[in-house]
């Protein structure tokens with residue numbers, strides 16, 4: 001049984017680091033605007049298995065630092081979290097939600113109706129593209 005609840009920014013840091021940027025210093029995963037974001041955690045009992053962070057400004061929402069612990073991936077937990085973020089972005093009045101997506105996760109985002117926009121780019125060696133969801137007409141997966 002998975003529950004999703006708001007968490008504090010610092011609770012996201014260990015999973016951000018372990019899953020996304022394990023070779024970087026721990027401080028690399030801390031965002032300067034974390035205090036302005038909405039952070040959600042997926043828990044099984046009291047164990048934190050996945051995190052995601054949402055930021056909204058002027059009707060445009062962006063999610064960042066989306067990570068599920070490797071042994072908990074492919075069980076539907078990320079889908080729960082992303083649906084939560086889509087709902088929250090709508091509640092905040094956003095009409096667009098976007099992320100810088102790792103291409104390794106592109107198929108996952110496409111299942112939510114997100115579409116690529118612009119060129120592929122790299123952070124370190126990792127290829128990314130911007131993926132965008134127009135919230136007025138998006139499906140819930």
Ligand SMILES: CC(C)(COP(=O)(O)OP(=O)(O)OC[C@H]1O[C@@H](n2cnc3c(N)ncnc32)[C@H](O)[C@@H]1OP(=O)(O)O)[C@@H](O)C(=O)NCCC(=O)NCCS
Pocket residue numbers: 019020050066067068069072073074075076077078079080100101102104105107108109111
């Ligand atoms: C991307 C990520 C956050 C998704 O989280 P997740 O918890 O694995 O997400 P889900 O389990 O909901 O879905 C992942 C895949 O598992 C599949 N899946 C879901 N439930 C499943 C189940 N019970 N059995 C088998 N597969 C399942 C989904 O169909 C999906 O497939 P797809 O990749 O072909 O779309 C996670 O894979 C991750 O942390 N990856 C490494 C870091 C990363 O790339 N983060 C995103 C940066 S942009």
